[in-house]
Amino acid sequence: MSMPIYPCIWFNNNAQEAAAFYCSLFNDAKLLESNPMATRFSAGGISFMLLNGGPKYAPTPAVSYFVYCEAETEINRLYDALKEGGKILMPLDKYDWSPRYAWIEDRFGVNWQLDVEAINSQQKIVPNLLFVNQKNGKVHEVREKYTAIFKPSMLLMDMPYPPEAGMPNGSLLFAQFKLNGFIMNAMSSTLQHDYDFSPGNSFVVECDTQEEIDAFWEALGKNGRYDMCGWLVDEFGVSWQIVPSILPQLMSDPDKGPRVVQAFLKMQKFDIQTLLDA
Template identity: 55%
Template sequence: MSRLIYPCLWFDHEAAEAADYYTSVFPNSRILEKNPIAVEFEILGTPMMGLNGGPKYQQTEACSYFIYCGAEVDIDKLYGDLMEGGKAIFPLGSYPWSPKYAWVTDRFGTNWQLDADPIRSPQKMVPCLLFVNENRSRAREAMEFYLGIFPESNKLMEAPHPGSEDLLFAQVKLEGYLVNLMSSTETHDFGFSPGNSLVVTCEDQEEIDFFWEKLGAGGHYDRCGWLTDRFGHSWQIIPKDLGQWINDPQKGQKAMNALLKMDKLCIDDLKNPA
């Protein structure tokens, strides 16, 4: 099974502007759908969403997006484009883990890790969760937690910190979707934030109930299908046809009104709102 999982980026009001920019600088990228609240788009053929959520949350360096450039992406040009109005966490150069690598925070606050190495997967953009501060030794725990929830998932690789069992880096496949996990032993002034989340699409109410309960265990549950797991990372658990229901010309506004009153999403009440 290959479930649709994709990142959501929180913006104050610039989601459409950011999506237009990203689809102009990344190859094989396009806008899929726009409305005043959200924009769906693809980066290197991989789905992503931008959300106009207001100023409540900001994106964080604890969530970044690896771009495995290989021969398909001009890393020098991409670095130059993303640096316009942005800043370099790691300037483009050679590092022990890659012959050509950079970490950039762009002008919209999104973090990208650019790696000249190729990847043996059609998914060239891979979300990365960075475990820091009180979470610095929990990357392995998180990896096992996620692998235990998503069926047909597996660990692809792991690298511990030198002289430690704690994970420095790992890559997992959650029902066909690649996710990287990293940790840092340094003290940072950031952590996870709802400004970056992962969306999990579900076929039916049983799946919504399952992922809602399992991913939220030990964390906390929020409105509109959002939850924060025990590590502080945010997820959205939604039915696969949610967009169709809230964009329906006759029932869409009622469906949206119903959604705004929910914590866990109820398919029956969204599909046939009162």
């Protein structure tokens, strides 16, 4: 059971342009595959899928990507590149939690948090979920649910709110956890924000068997919403795609690929046998 997890970002038909930019930006980036529908690349120890989805959805700051830089020269370089045509949400500076940190929304609308502190992992880019407004007390619940669903999993860090924040006792400001080898951050804010999670950012879970698809579909979608083509929204508003790991291979077949696409466009939860029979 491989069960790789990786982020998917929704673009308004400029995914290839964004992928070219990110592959030039990160030193270890590698293009994995590209077609008119989606482009995949790896960087910072994880894979990214960039989806040409059109104007229906867009990423929001509710999902950002922490880049843990091990040198000041590296964070300076990334900051200068990402801010071009983008928006600086927090300028590069010293903060209470970091000697060198910045938050930037790049020119494609994707949010990045740069931190000069090293992370003790090969994964140097870590997706971050930001829970705001009425969800700002959900971090503990989120990491409990996700670490129960994905196995093996482990808690890496908890940071409670300070007493002066006025949050209920035990509320978490920040948590970091590992889901089957994939590190995620979750944080919250007491400030009011005009955004929430959207399908503009989602997380793909690749499954080898129908049993895995059934289990993740049920567990992640419980108390949420089931959509089409393997997409669901969990009870916290985070979007997931539960897909068969064999799907890219089936879609790349010149004869079978179009029939596979037509088959899964009619599905909510993916059915592997139906795809094989298409």
